Amino acid sequence: MKDLYNEKIKVLAERNGWSLPHAKGYVDGETSRRRGMAPSVYAQVGIDDYCLGFRAGYYVRKNQTPLSPSNPAAPSGTAQNDASKGARDR
Secondary structure (H helix, E strand, C coil): CHHHHHHHHHHHHHHHCCCHHHHHHHHHHHHHHHHCCCCCHHHHHCCCHHHHHHHHHHCCCCCCCCCECCECCCCCCHHHHHHHHHHHHC
């Protein structure tokens, strides 16, 4: 079971370009969330790679949508550029 844990960490790190501590934190955070465990104070406020990964795995967004050219998640920004241009002209 430990081998599967270590393999998952390595795969996540390689696939996402993360450091090994970040990937380890992600897996630990995901596991803690699934088990209903509260994160430690260290994991909540730490700024190292492990803590950043832990929070990413623990606090998952419920409405994740994949980014693709046919389904952009964010506006293109052209309306925002037009609005700021109008504000400068005033």
